[in-house]
Amino acid sequence: MGASAFVAHAQDAAPVSREITVPGNPILAEGDFYSTDPAPFVADGKLWILTGRDEAASDVNDFIMPEWQLLKTDDPASGKWTHYPAIIKPENVFAWAEEARAYAGQIVEGPKGPDGRKRYYFYAPVLEKNSDAEDRFAIGVAVAESPLGPWRDAHPSGPIISQKVPVANKIQNIDPTVLIDDDFRVYIYWGTFGQVRGMELARDMITPKGPQQTITGLTGFFEAPWIMKRKGTYYMLYAGNNAGPSSECTPAVYHACIAYGSAPSPMGPWTYRGVVLKPVSSTTSHPGAVEFGGQWYFAYHTADAKGGGHFRRSVALDKMAWDDSVTPARIRPVEPTRRPLPAPAPSRNIAQAAWATSSNDPLPVQFWIKALNNGVVKEAPLPPDMWGSWSPNNPPSQWIEYRWDEPVTINASRIRFWNDQPAGSGVGVAPPAKWHLEYWSSTGKRGWKPVSNRSSYGTDPGTFQNVSFDRITTRCLRAVMEASTDGKTHAALAVQEWEVDAPAPAPVHIRSDGAPPQNCS
Numbered sequence: 465m466g467a468s469a470f471v472a473h474a475q476d477a478a479p480v481s482r483e484i485t486v487p488g489n490p491i492l493a494e495g496d497f498y499s500t501d502p503a504p505f506v507a508d509g510k511l512w513i514l515t516g517r518d519e520a521a522s523d524v525n526d527f528i529m530p531e532w533q534l535l536k537t538d539d540p541a542s543g544k545w546t547h548y549p550a551i552i553k554p555e556n557v558f559a560w561a562e563e564a565r566a567y568a569g570q571i572v573e574g575p576k577g578p579d580g581r582k583r584y585y586f587y588a589p590v591l592e593k594n595s596d597a598e599d600r601f602a603i604g605v606a607v608a609e610s611p612l613g614p615w616r617d618a619h620p621s622g623p624i625i626s627q628k629v630p631v632a633n634k635i636q637n638i639d640p641t642v643l644i645d646d647d648f649r650v651y652i653y654w655g656t657f658g659q660v661r662g663m664e665l666a667r668d669m670i671t672p673k674g675p676q677q678t679i680t681g682l683t684g685f686f687e688a689p690w691i692m693k694r695k696g697t698y699y700m701l702y703a704g705n706n707a708g709p710s711s712e713c714t715p716a717v718y719h720a721c722i723a724y725g726s727a728p729s730p731m732g733p734w735t736y737r738g739v740v741l742k743p744v745s746s747t748t749s750h751p752g753a754v755e756f757g758g759q760w761y762f763a764y765h766t767a768d769a770k771g772g773g774h775f776r777r778s779v780a781l782d783k784m785a786w787d788d789s790v791t792p793a794r795i796r797p798v799e800p801t802r803r804p805l806p807a808p809a810p811s812r813n814i815a816q817a818a819w820a821t822s823s824n825d826p827l828p829v830q831f832w833i834k835a836l837n838n839g840v841v842k843e844a845p846l847p848p849d850m851w852g853s854w855s856p857n858n859p860p861s862q863w864i865e866y867r868w869d870e871p872v873t874i875n876a877s878r879i880r881f882w883n884d885q886p887a888g889s890g891v892g893v894a895p896p897a898k899w900h901l902e903y904w905s906s907t908g909k910r911g912w913k914p915v916s917n918r919s920s921y922g923t924d925p926g927t928f929q930n931v932s933f934d935r936i937t938t939r940c941l942r943a944v945m946e947a948s949t950d951g952k953t954h955a956a957l958a959v960q961e962w963e964v965d966a967p968a969p970a971p972v973h974i975r976s977d978g979a980p981p982q983n984c985s
Contacts, residue, residue, distance in 0.1 A: 478612075479534075479548045479550065479551055479612050479613065480548070480549060480550065481546050481547065481548050482546070482547050482549070483544070483545075483546055483547075484544075484545050484546075484547055485542075485543050485544050485545075486543045486545065486803065487543055487803040487804060488543070488801060488802060488803030488804065489766070489768065489780035489781065489782070489800070489801050489802050489803060490765075490766060490768050490769050490772075490778035490779060490780045490802075490803075491513075491535060491545060491778070491779055491780065491781065492535075492547065492769060492778050492779065493768065493769045493770060493778060493803060494769070494770055495769055495770030495771040495772070497517070497533070497547070497549055498517065498518035498519065498769060498772065498776045498777060498778055499515035499516065499517060499518070499533060499535075499765065499777065499778050499779040500515060500516040500517070500518050500529070500568075500750065500765045500777040500778075500779065501515060501516045501567070501568035501569075501688075501750045501765065502514070502515050502750065502752045502763035502764065502765060502779040502781075503515070503568070503569060503570040503571065503641075503752045503763075504752045504753065504754040504756075504761060504763045504781070505570075505571050505572060505573070505611075505754060506754060506755075506756050507571075507573060507582075507584065507610075507611050509538075510536050510537065510538060511536070511537050511538075511540060511754070511756045511757075511761070512534060512535065512536050512571070512611055513534065513535040513536075513752070513763055513779060513781070514532060514533075514534055514551075514569060514570065514571050514586075514611075515532065515533050515534070515535065515765075515779050516529045516531075516532055516533075516566050516567065516568060516569075517529060517530065517531050517532065517533050517549070517550075517566065518775055518776050518777050520773075520775035520776055522771060522773060522776065522843055523843040523844045524775060524844070525774065525775060525844050525846060526775060527567075527775060528564075528775065529564070529565065529566045529567060530553065530563070530564035530565075530566055531550055531551070531552060531553045531554075531564075531566050532551050532552045532553075532566050532569060532588075533547070533548055533549050533550060533551055534547075534548040534551050534611060534612070535547055535548075535779070536548070536611075539757075540756075540761060540781055548612065551612065551613065551615075552566070552586070552588075552606070552613070552615055553566070554566055554588065554590040554591075557586075557588075557604075557606045557615050557616070557617055558588070558590055558604045558606070558617050559617065559620065560592055560593055560594070560604075560622050560623070561590040561591060561592065561593060561604065562590065562591040562592070562593050562600075565590050565591045565601075566588070566590070567588075567589040567590070567601070567638050567639070568589065568638065568639045568640075568688065568750060569586060569587055569588040569589060569640065570586075570587050570640060570641055570642055570752075571584055571585070571586050571587075571611055572584070572585055572587075572642045572644065572669075573585075574607075574644065574650075574669045575648070575667060575669075577609075581609050582609060582610075583607055583608070583609060584607070584608050584609070584610065584611055585605055585606070585607055585618065585642070585669045586605065586606040586607070586608070586615060587603060587604075587605055587640040587641075587642055587652065588603065588604050588605070588606065588640075589601055589602070589603050589637065589638035589639065589640060589654075590602065590603075590604055590623075592622070592623060592626060595626065595627075595628070597626060597627040597628055598627060598634070599627055599635075599636050599637070600626075600627075601626075601636050601637050601638050602622075602623030602625060602626035602627075602637055603623055603624060603625040603626070603637055603638075603640050603654060604617065604619065604622075604623045604624065605617075605618045605619050605624055605669065605670050606618055607669075618669070618670055619670050623637075624665075624670055624671075624672070625637050625640070625652075625654065625663075630663075630672040630676070631675070631676055633661070633676065635655055635656070635657070635659040635661065636655075636656050636657060636659075637654055637655070638654065638655075638656050638687075639654055639655060639656055639687055639688050639689060640652055640653070640654040641653050641654070641689050641690050641691045642665075642669075642691070643691040643692065643693060643698075643730065645693065645730065646693075648667060649664060649667075649730075650664065650665040650666070650667060650669055650673075651663070651664055651665070651691065651730045651731075652664075652665055653679065653689045653691050653700070654689065655679075655685075655687065655689065656686070656687035656688075657686070657687065658685060658686060658705075659678075660678075660679040660682065660685055660689050660702070661676050661677065661678060661679065662676070662677045662679050662730070662731055663675065663676045663677065664730075677731055679700075679731070679732065679734060680732070680733075680734065681725055681727075681732060681733055681734035681735055681736060682700060682702055682723070682725045682734055682736060683704070683706060683723065683725075683736035684704035684705055684706030684711075684713050684721075684723060684736075685702050685703075685704065685723075686702070686703045686704060686705035686720055687702070687703050687720075688701075688702055688703040688749070688750045688751060689701070689702045690702065690751045690752050690753060691730075692753055692754075694755075694786070694793065695793065697726050697727070697728065697792040697793065698726065698727045698728070698729065698730055699724055699725070699726050699795070700724060700725050700726075700727070700734060701722055701723075701724045701740060701751040701752075701753060702722070702723060702724065702725075702751070703720040703721075703722060703723075703748065703749045703750060703751070704720060704721045704722065704723035704739070705717065705719075705720050705721075707719070707829045708826075708829060709825075709826035709827075712738070712739050713739055714742075714743045715826075715827070715829065715832065715833075716743075716827075716829055716830065716831065716832040716847075716848040717829040717830050717848075718747045718830060718832075718846055718847055718848040719743040719747055719749075719832070719848055720743065720747070720748060720749040721739045721740075721741060721742055721743055721749065722739070722740045722741035722749050722751045722764065722798075723736065723737075723738065723739050723740065724736075724737050724738065724740050724795055725737055726792045737792075737794065737795070738794070738795075739797065740762070740784075740795050740797060740798055741762070741764055741797070741798045741800065742797075744764065744765075744766040744767075744768075744800060745766045745767040745768055745772070746765060746766050746767040746772075746773070746774050746777045747774045747846060747848060748765070748774065748777070749764060749765070750764060750765055751763070751764055752764075753784055759783060760783070760784040760785070760786065761781055761782070761783060761784060762781070762782050762783070762784035762798045763779060763780070763781050764779070764780055764782075764798075764800070765777040765778060765779050765780065766778060766780055766800070768780070768802060773842065774846060780800060780801075782798055782799070782800060782801055783798075784796070784798055807971075808971075808972040809969075809972075810969035810970055810971055810972070811969055811970070811972050812876070812965040812966050812967070812968065812969050812970075813878075813963040813964065813965055813972075814868075814872055814874070814964055814965070814966050814970075814973070815836070815837040815866060815962060815963050815964045816837050816838075816839060816972060816973070816974045816975065817868060817869075817872075817972075817973040817974065817975050818837060818866035818867060818868050818964070818975060819866070819867045819868075819869075819975060819980045819981055820833050820834065820836045820837055820851075820864065820865070820866055821833065821864075821865050821867065821980070822851060822853075822862065822863065822864045822865065823853075823861075823862045823863045823864075824853045824855075824862055827851065827852070827853075828852065828853070828854055828855060830847040830848065830852070830854075831847055831848060831850060831851055831852035831853075831854075831958070832847075832848040832849070832850070832851070833851055835848060835849050835850050835851060835960065835961070836850075836851045836864060836959060836961065836962045837866070837961070837962060837963075838961075839961070840961070841880060841960060841961050842960070845882060845960055849960060850882050850958045850959060850960040851864055851958065851959050851962075852882075852893065852956060852957070852958040852959075853956045853957045853958070854892075854893060854956035854958075855956070857953075858947055858953070858954040858955060858956045858957075859947070859954065860946060860947055860949070860954050861944065861945060861946050861947060862944075862945055862947065862957050863942045863943060863944045863945065864942065864943050864945075864959060864962060865940060865941065865942045865943075865984075866940065866941050866942075866962075866964060867939060867940050867980065867981040867982075867983075867984060868939050868940070868981060869939075869975070869981045870939065871937050871938060871939045872937070872938065872939070872966065873935060873936070873937045873966060873967060874935070874936060874938070874941065874964050874965060874966055874967075875932060875933060875934065875935040875936070875965065875966070875967050876930070876931065876932045876933065876964075876965035877901060877930075877931050877933075877941070877943075877962070877963065877964050877965065878928040878929065878930050878931070878961075878962075878963040878965070879899075879928065879929050879931075879943060879959060879961075879962045879963070880925075880926070880927065880928050880929070880959065880960045880961045880962070881895045881896065881923065881924070881925040881926075881929070881957075881958065881959055881960075882925055882926070882958040882959065882960045883895050883925040883926075883958065885948075885955055887923070887948055888948055888949075888950060889948050889950060889955045890948070890949050890950030890951070890952055890953035890954060890955055891950075891953060891955060892955055892956065893955060893956045893957065893958045894947070894948035894955035894956075894957075895923045895924065895925045895948065896923055896945040896946055896947060896948065896957055897923070897946045897947065897948050897949065898921065898923065898945075898946050899921050899923065899943055899944060899945040899946065900914055900915075900918075900921055900943075900944055901914065901915045901918065901931060901933065901941065901942065901943055901944075902914055902915070902941070902942045902944055903915060903936050903938040903940065903941050903942070904938050904939060904940035904941075904984035904985070905938070906938075906939070912942065912985070915931075915933035915934065915936060916933060916934045917933060917934045918931055918932065918933035918934075919931050919932045919933070928961075928963075935967060939981070939984060940984035940985075941964060943959070943962060945957050
């Protein structure tokens with residue numbers, strides 16, 4: 465059922481739902497609904513996931529997130545879910561909030577009301593309409609007797625956290641996560657862009673009780689904190705972004721891993737413990753974890769749905785395991801799973817069987833070498849969707865190289881350049897002034913040789929440039945590019961995708977990570 469079948473509902477209206485059965489991750493994979501920022505919780509014997517809803521067009525690099533939605537299941541292994549596509553819109557609950565800014569929130573079950581009924585609290589980061597704060601993101605709280613609502617503002621006078629309340633701060637106040645401890649004390653944490661705060665709340669789940677504290681010790685913290693407790697130890701999952709060629713988190717600054725720390729008390733001291741989830745197909749990463757039916761589950765999002773992307777993300781759920789042989793217990797790395805996919809059609813392109821490297825290894829942290837042969841071309845790519853060479857002093861030439869584990873026979877190649885400056889520029893990223901292909905010859909006089917009897921080398925960006933040449937057998941191929949120049953400086957170079965064709969189609973082989981093939985030079 466398409467997204468157009470649903471319209472906005474007042475919070476008093478019964479939410480629309482649909483029953484779905486899915487064979488794996490992502491849970492919503494058909495491209496009619498995109499989901500993001502998962503916050504799992506248990507209510508009434510069911511596993512629920514609160515998610516945002518991405519609605520960006522395929523060529524829009526911005527967070528278009530107008531509302532929240534819910535997923536519910538009796539048993540994740542069954543693949544049977546109830547999907548509630550439109551549960552809460554910010555403006556329908558918070559009179560002081562702007563429309564259509566539904567960022568990462570969380571639902572927790574709080575103390576029962578005076579009438580003995582259950583109460584659920586929804587912590588939501590929204591934009592405050594009439595604030596003159598430098599950053600107007602603020603955290604509001606809604607309350608309901610069911611995860612399905614109706615939801616009411618629990619603090620109608622405004623947000624409980626902003627750059628102005630309860631005390632002034634200069635951070636962006638988003639991504640709240642809440643823990644009700646065993647002694648019924650309540651703690652809230654939030655933050656992004658490397659800043660995370662924590663604070664105790666009163667038992668009313670709203671009123672600040674303790675001072676805001678800056679949380680430290682979480683190496684590489686970027687955003688998306690998620691608090692939980694197990695066997696007396698406090699754990700904080702978070703999106704980490706300490707990028708670099710030797711980082712255990714991520715090589716590219718636009719990507720994130722999910723890391724975690726532990727502490728003996730709610731406010732620390734926190735100690736970094738490692739990486740739970742390596743970077744996924746979306747640049748952002750966002751964790752949530754919960755125990756259900758004696759099993760811990762780990763929720764995250766990817767770009768793996770049909771038509772998915774960095775701003776069209778989809779929630780996934782996998783089991784999470786603990787290593788109790790150490791103290792405190794370690795969270796074992798989560799291996800993301802995907803629903804079965806049809807076998808790819810036979811193809812001449814054998815680039816995905818190659819290991820990629822370049823003359824500017826290690827790459828600047830905004831780019832990603834594996835983008836060269838991941839088979840993905842985007843209308844509006846971000847820097848990690850390409851190989852690039854930008855530096856303060858760009859050299860006059862660069863090369864990119866494929867190495868195969870065994871010799872391959874090839875006779876064509878296609879390359880897609882990217883630019884933000886025109887040809888002839890000496891700054892930014894421009895298409896190459898010219899380029900050519902070289903292969904490693906291991907017969908006769910060994911060394912790099914240009915391909916022979918080739919067609920023309922086009923340089924237009926934004927479309928594939930096709931080159932055919934005489935059939936060769938080799939283990940290594942290079943694209944050597946001369947940078948654009950204004951006569952004084954050289955522009956950088958960027959390639960979004962580089963394909964290499966064998967003479968005839970064959971089943972597609974994707975090389976797994978591992979040791980690189982032997983150097984050809």
